[in-house]
Amino acid sequence: MDKRFFLTFLILSLVLVSGSFAENKSVLTSDAPAKIAILGMGVYNVVGATDGLGALSNVGQETEATKDDKSLAEGFDFKEVTQQALSQYKAKLSGVRKWQAVSAKELGKDEAIAKFAKALKDNFGKIPGKPSEERYKRWTQADGLPFVEVVWVDCLGCGDYQKAVMEAAKQFCLDTGMDGVWLQSLYLGYGTKGASKFFSSFTGGSGQGTAIVSAVYVLIDRDGQLVASSGKTAEEYRSEESFMMVGGTKTIDKEMMRYELDAIGVSAKEISEKVGK
Secondary structure: OOHHHHHHHHHHHHHHHHHHHHHHOOHHHOOOOEEEEEEEEEEEEEEEEOOHHHHHHHHHHHHHOOOOOOOOOOOOOHHHHHHHHHHHHHHHHOOOOOEEEEEHHHHOOHHHHHHHHHHHHHOHHHOOOOOOHHHHHHEEEHHHOOOOOHHHOOOOOOHHHHHHHHHHHHHHHHHHOOOEEEEEEEEEEEEEOOOHHHHHHHHOOOEEEEEEEEEEEEEEEOOOOEEEEOOOOOEEEEOOOOEEEEOOEOOOOHHHHHHHHHHHHHHHHHHHHHHOO
């Protein structure tokens, strides 16, 4: 190969590679200021026990989850939990780099939100397994934001649905001037803590327990790129506070609500630190 031709070829290759890299680099991974809209923050209306006899009660809780009051017991308020989750994530994500996180509802762009919601509904059939469209009744959404169970966005075999969601998020950013969209689902539960796990098999789940939050999330930038996600499985976070369980059960009341909010706070802190690296 002619030396001059080789050098020309090498220079052109480097230009093409660097150009391709520049196109794929996200504003959300740079040090530039960025605005992120939390466009989905949902909590599943079940507080499930994971150990011992308590786990047997989860079937009944699934039925209760469709009730309009979104509550399983006196004092536990799913609406308040979901709103506080939104507030905690807004605060923690706003501490990442130079991000500013807001609820999409705060933007005053209801038409853009409605367009996003319609895109999700129109592409619901692309979710593998064809889940029931009535499933949304088992969820509480913060700020009345669109229902999106985020586990379907980045799951195995969900490529077509993921593409549709990412395109809808890209359009939302175009309509609102935002740099990214955050979508999140939270599943609440509780279980035995630390060494208590060893004894739970002998005690039916009795012992010290902690609240557990399983978080699924995706961050999509204004170019429709998936910048961060929890991956194919939920990330699990536990409350710093603990409590006693008998037979693997704990009353789902105002006290339990405090533990769940503690676990949500832990998740907000650790997830924000993770996506900011």
